[in-house]
Amino acid sequence: MEDDADRPIIRVRGLVKSFGNHTVHDGVDLDVRRGEIIGIVGGSGTGKSVLLHQIVGLLKPDAGRIEVFGESVRDTSDEEYRALRRRWGVMFQDGALFSSLTVRQNVEAPMREQLDLPDDLRETLAGIKVRMVGLPDNAQGKYPSDLSGGMRKRAGFARAIALDPEIVFLDEPTAGLDPIGAAAFDTLIGQLQTALGLTVFMVTHDLDSLHAICDRVAVLAEKKVLAVGTMDEMLKVDHPWVHEYFHGPRARAALAGTASEGD
Protein backbone atom coordinates (compact mmCIF):
# COMPACT_ATOMS: atom_id res chain seq x y z
CA MET A 1 0.00 0.00 0.00
CA GLU A 2 1.28 3.48 -0.87
CA ASP A 3 2.03 5.81 2.01
CA ASP A 4 -0.23 8.82 2.18
CA ALA A 5 2.04 11.74 1.21
CA ASP A 6 0.56 13.93 3.94
CA ARG A 7 0.93 11.36 6.68
CA PRO A 8 4.03 11.77 8.86
CA ILE A 9 6.65 9.17 8.04
CA ILE A 10 7.30 8.89 11.80
CA ARG A 11 4.53 9.57 14.32
CA VAL A 12 5.19 9.43 18.05
CA ARG A 13 2.35 9.90 20.53
CA GLY A 14 2.32 9.92 24.32
CA LEU A 15 5.65 8.13 24.66
CA VAL A 16 6.62 7.23 28.21
CA LYS A 17 9.94 5.63 29.12
CA SER A 18 11.58 5.10 32.51
CA PHE A 19 14.67 3.26 33.66
CA GLY A 20 13.89 2.17 37.23
CA ASN A 21 12.49 5.25 38.94
CA HIS A 22 14.19 7.60 36.46
CA THR A 23 11.59 8.82 33.97
CA VAL A 24 13.26 9.95 30.76
CA HIS A 25 10.17 10.53 28.59
CA ASP A 26 6.73 11.43 29.86
CA GLY A 27 4.40 12.20 26.98
CA VAL A 28 6.68 12.70 23.97
CA ASP A 29 4.81 13.64 20.79
CA LEU A 30 6.59 14.13 17.46
CA ASP A 31 5.78 14.06 13.75
CA VAL A 32 8.54 13.69 11.18
CA ARG A 33 7.63 14.61 7.62
CA ARG A 34 8.73 12.59 4.64
CA GLY A 35 11.81 14.10 2.97
CA GLU A 36 12.84 16.45 5.75
CA ILE A 37 16.01 16.64 7.80
CA ILE A 38 14.94 17.02 11.40
CA GLY A 39 17.46 17.76 14.13
CA ILE A 40 16.74 16.47 17.65
CA VAL A 41 18.40 18.63 20.30
CA GLY A 42 18.30 18.83 24.07
CA GLY A 43 20.57 18.90 27.07
CA SER A 44 22.75 15.95 27.96
CA GLY A 45 20.65 13.04 29.25
CA THR A 46 17.31 14.38 27.99
CA GLY A 47 16.76 11.14 26.10
CA LYS A 48 17.61 11.93 22.50
CA SER A 49 19.33 8.59 21.91
CA VAL A 50 16.68 6.76 23.93
CA LEU A 51 14.00 8.28 21.66
CA LEU A 52 15.89 7.16 18.55
CA HIS A 53 16.34 3.65 19.97
CA GLN A 54 12.62 3.37 20.74
CA ILE A 55 11.62 4.53 17.26
CA VAL A 56 13.80 1.87 15.63
CA GLY A 57 12.52 -0.79 18.02
CA LEU A 58 15.71 -1.38 20.01
CA LEU A 59 14.14 -0.16 23.25
CA LYS A 60 10.56 -0.82 24.31
CA PRO A 61 8.51 2.17 25.48
CA ASP A 62 6.51 1.81 28.71
CA ALA A 63 3.52 3.49 27.07
CA GLY A 64 2.59 5.42 23.96
CA ARG A 65 2.56 4.74 20.26
CA ILE A 66 5.25 4.89 17.60
CA GLU A 67 4.34 4.55 13.94
CA VAL A 68 6.89 4.42 11.15
CA PHE A 69 5.53 4.30 7.59
CA GLY A 70 2.10 4.16 9.22
CA GLU A 71 2.88 0.89 11.02
CA SER A 72 3.08 0.52 14.77
CA VAL A 73 6.64 -0.51 15.56
CA ARG A 74 5.56 -2.29 18.75
CA ASP A 75 2.74 -4.35 17.32
CA THR A 76 4.65 -6.11 14.58
CA SER A 77 5.52 -9.76 14.18
CA ASP A 78 9.23 -10.57 13.81
CA GLU A 79 8.74 -10.83 10.07
CA GLU A 80 6.92 -7.47 9.83
CA TYR A 81 9.59 -5.80 11.97
CA ARG A 82 12.29 -7.21 9.70
CA ALA A 83 10.47 -5.78 6.68
CA LEU A 84 10.13 -2.39 8.40
CA ARG A 85 13.78 -2.37 9.46
CA ARG A 86 14.80 -2.84 5.86
CA ARG A 87 13.31 0.56 5.06
CA TRP A 88 15.51 2.51 7.47
CA GLY A 89 19.21 2.68 8.26
CA VAL A 90 20.87 3.70 11.51
CA MET A 91 24.24 5.27 12.13
CA PHE A 92 24.94 4.90 15.85
CA GLN A 93 26.81 7.44 17.91
CA ASP A 94 30.23 5.80 17.71
CA GLY A 95 29.75 4.38 14.22
CA ALA A 96 29.34 0.91 15.80
CA LEU A 97 31.32 -0.77 13.05
CA PHE A 98 32.37 -4.40 13.42
CA SER A 99 36.07 -4.09 14.23
CA SER A 100 36.94 -7.49 12.75
CA LEU A 101 35.38 -6.66 9.37
CA THR A 102 36.73 -4.39 6.64
CA VAL A 103 34.79 -1.29 5.62
CA ARG A 104 33.25 -3.10 2.65
CA GLN A 105 32.36 -6.13 4.76
CA ASN A 106 30.72 -3.83 7.29
CA VAL A 107 28.54 -2.38 4.52
CA GLU A 108 27.80 -5.89 3.26
CA ALA A 109 26.61 -7.01 6.72
CA PRO A 110 23.02 -5.71 6.45
CA MET A 111 22.87 -6.92 2.84
CA ARG A 112 23.85 -10.44 3.97
CA GLU A 113 21.20 -10.33 6.66
CA GLN A 114 18.35 -8.97 4.56
CA LEU A 115 19.06 -9.76 0.89
CA ASP A 116 19.80 -12.94 -0.97
CA LEU A 117 22.43 -11.71 -3.41
CA PRO A 118 25.30 -13.45 -5.21
CA ASP A 119 28.64 -12.59 -3.54
CA ASP A 120 30.05 -10.57 -6.43
CA LEU A 121 26.91 -8.44 -6.78
CA ARG A 122 26.80 -7.78 -3.02
CA GLU A 123 30.48 -6.76 -3.05
CA THR A 124 29.93 -4.44 -6.01
CA LEU A 125 26.90 -2.80 -4.38
CA ALA A 126 28.77 -2.34 -1.09
CA GLY A 127 31.66 -0.77 -3.00
CA ILE A 128 29.23 1.71 -4.58
CA LYS A 129 27.91 2.71 -1.13
CA VAL A 130 31.48 3.26 0.08
CA ARG A 131 32.08 5.58 -2.88
CA MET A 132 28.80 7.40 -2.30
CA VAL A 133 29.96 8.56 1.13
CA GLY A 134 33.16 9.97 -0.36
CA LEU A 135 35.61 7.33 0.84
CA PRO A 136 38.48 6.42 -1.49
CA ASP A 137 38.40 2.95 -3.07
CA ASN A 138 41.37 1.82 -1.00
CA ALA A 139 39.28 2.34 2.16
CA GLN A 140 37.11 -0.62 1.23
CA GLY A 141 39.67 -3.18 2.41
CA LYS A 142 40.69 -1.29 5.54
CA TYR A 143 39.64 -2.14 9.08
CA PRO A 144 37.90 0.49 11.26
CA SER A 145 41.02 0.82 13.43
CA ASP A 146 42.99 1.95 10.35
CA LEU A 147 40.60 4.83 9.66
CA SER A 148 40.37 8.38 10.99
CA GLY A 149 37.29 9.32 13.05
CA GLY A 150 35.79 11.11 10.06
CA MET A 151 36.35 8.12 7.78
CA ARG A 152 34.79 5.78 10.36
CA LYS A 153 31.71 8.02 10.44
CA ARG A 154 31.50 7.88 6.66
CA ALA A 155 31.82 4.10 6.77
CA GLY A 156 28.98 4.02 9.33
CA PHE A 157 26.90 6.18 6.99
CA ALA A 158 27.66 3.83 4.08
CA ARG A 159 26.38 0.93 6.17
CA ALA A 160 23.27 2.93 7.10
CA ILE A 161 22.40 3.37 3.40
CA ALA A 162 23.34 -0.20 2.45
CA LEU A 163 19.73 -1.26 1.86
CA ASP A 164 18.60 1.93 0.06
CA PRO A 165 16.55 3.07 3.05
CA GLU A 166 13.83 5.73 3.05
CA ILE A 167 14.84 7.03 6.49
CA VAL A 168 18.29 7.35 8.01
CA PHE A 169 18.72 7.83 11.74
CA LEU A 170 21.98 9.55 12.64
CA ASP A 171 23.08 9.76 16.28
CA GLU A 172 25.42 12.73 16.68
CA PRO A 173 27.03 12.32 13.26
CA THR A 174 29.47 15.21 13.66
CA ALA A 175 30.45 14.65 17.31
CA GLY A 176 34.20 14.40 17.69
CA LEU A 177 34.97 15.80 14.24
CA ASP A 178 36.98 18.98 13.77
CA PRO A 179 34.96 21.90 12.33
CA ILE A 180 36.14 21.28 8.76
CA GLY A 181 35.38 17.55 8.99
CA ALA A 182 32.01 18.31 10.58
CA ALA A 183 31.08 20.79 7.83
CA ALA A 184 32.12 18.24 5.18
CA PHE A 185 29.93 15.63 6.86
CA ASP A 186 26.99 18.06 6.94
CA THR A 187 27.47 18.62 3.21
CA LEU A 188 27.50 14.86 2.63
CA ILE A 189 24.26 14.40 4.60
CA GLY A 190 22.59 17.20 2.63
CA GLN A 191 23.80 15.84 -0.72
CA LEU A 192 22.70 12.27 -0.05
CA GLN A 193 19.37 13.42 1.38
CA THR A 194 18.67 15.27 -1.87
CA ALA A 195 20.08 12.62 -4.21
CA LEU A 196 18.33 9.69 -2.54
CA GLY A 197 15.18 11.49 -1.32
CA LEU A 198 15.94 10.47 2.25
CA THR A 199 14.18 11.50 5.42
CA VAL A 200 16.88 12.21 8.01
CA PHE A 201 16.31 11.97 11.77
CA MET A 202 19.43 13.42 13.31
CA VAL A 203 20.32 13.65 17.00
CA THR A 204 22.85 16.44 17.32
CA HIS A 205 24.48 18.99 19.57
CA ASP A 206 25.96 20.75 16.58
CA LEU A 207 24.42 24.18 16.00
CA ASP A 208 26.33 24.50 12.74
CA SER A 209 24.58 21.36 11.46
CA LEU A 210 21.19 22.72 12.51
CA HIS A 211 21.79 25.91 10.56
CA ALA A 212 23.40 24.23 7.58
CA ILE A 213 21.10 21.33 6.78
CA CYS A 214 18.12 20.89 9.12
CA ASP A 215 14.67 21.81 7.85
CA ARG A 216 13.22 21.62 11.37
CA VAL A 217 14.41 21.17 14.90
CA ALA A 218 12.72 19.36 17.81
CA VAL A 219 13.79 20.26 21.33
CA LEU A 220 13.63 17.61 24.05
CA ALA A 221 13.29 19.12 27.52
CA GLU A 222 11.19 18.46 30.60
CA LYS A 223 10.70 14.86 29.42
CA LYS A 224 8.79 16.02 26.32
CA VAL A 225 9.26 17.54 22.89
CA LEU A 226 8.98 21.08 24.15
CA ALA A 227 9.19 22.84 20.80
CA VAL A 228 9.41 21.87 17.14
CA GLY A 229 9.86 24.11 14.11
CA THR A 230 12.31 25.86 11.85
CA MET A 231 15.40 27.56 13.21
CA ASP A 232 13.64 30.91 12.81
CA GLU A 233 10.74 29.62 14.87
CA MET A 234 13.14 28.32 17.55
CA LEU A 235 14.53 31.84 17.98
CA LYS A 236 11.08 32.98 19.13
CA VAL A 237 10.46 30.21 21.68
CA ASP A 238 10.09 31.67 25.16
CA HIS A 239 11.64 28.99 27.36
CA PRO A 240 14.87 29.49 29.33
CA TRP A 241 16.79 26.46 28.00
CA VAL A 242 15.57 26.93 24.43
CA HIS A 243 16.36 30.64 24.57
CA GLU A 244 19.85 30.08 25.94
CA TYR A 245 20.55 27.32 23.43
CA PHE A 246 19.45 29.26 20.35
CA HIS A 247 20.61 32.73 21.47
CA GLY A 248 23.78 31.85 23.41
CA PRO A 249 27.34 32.60 22.26
CA ARG A 250 27.73 29.31 20.37
CA ALA A 251 24.44 29.91 18.57
CA ARG A 252 25.54 33.40 17.58
CA ALA A 253 28.84 32.02 16.26
CA ALA A 254 27.02 29.34 14.22
CA LEU A 255 24.62 31.94 12.83
CA ALA A 256 27.52 34.25 11.92
CA GLY A 257 29.25 31.32 10.18
CA THR A 258 26.15 30.58 8.12
CA ALA A 259 25.76 34.26 7.22
CA SER A 260 29.38 34.63 6.08
CA GLU A 261 29.15 31.43 3.99
CA GLY A 262 26.25 32.99 2.14
CA ASP A 263 28.09 36.29 1.52
Ligand SMILES: Nc1ncnc2c1ncn2[C@@H]1O[C@H](COP(=O)(O)OP(=O)(O)OP(=O)(O)O)[C@@H](O)[C@H]1O
Ligand atom coordinates in the same frame (compact mmCIF):
# COMPACT_ATOMS: atom_id res chain seq x y z
N1 LIG B 1 19.83 1.13 28.98
C1 LIG B 1 19.71 2.07 29.92
N2 LIG B 1 19.56 1.76 31.22
C2 LIG B 1 19.43 2.71 32.17
N3 LIG B 1 19.42 4.04 31.90
C3 LIG B 1 19.57 4.41 30.62
C4 LIG B 1 19.72 3.46 29.56
N4 LIG B 1 19.84 4.13 28.38
C5 LIG B 1 19.77 5.44 28.71
N5 LIG B 1 19.61 5.61 30.03
C6 LIG B 1 19.46 6.90 30.72
O1 LIG B 1 18.48 7.64 30.03
C7 LIG B 1 18.83 9.02 30.03
C8 LIG B 1 18.81 9.53 28.60
O2 LIG B 1 19.89 8.95 27.89
P1 LIG B 1 20.23 9.35 26.39
O3 LIG B 1 21.48 8.60 26.03
O4 LIG B 1 19.05 9.16 25.53
O5 LIG B 1 20.53 10.90 26.53
P2 LIG B 1 20.93 11.91 25.39
O6 LIG B 1 19.93 13.00 25.38
O7 LIG B 1 21.15 11.19 24.09
O8 LIG B 1 22.29 12.45 26.02
P3 LIG B 1 23.69 12.89 25.37
O9 LIG B 1 23.43 14.17 24.67
O10 LIG B 1 24.56 13.07 26.57
O11 LIG B 1 24.13 11.77 24.45
C9 LIG B 1 20.19 9.13 30.71
O12 LIG B 1 19.99 9.53 32.03
C10 LIG B 1 20.72 7.73 30.64
O13 LIG B 1 21.58 7.47 31.72
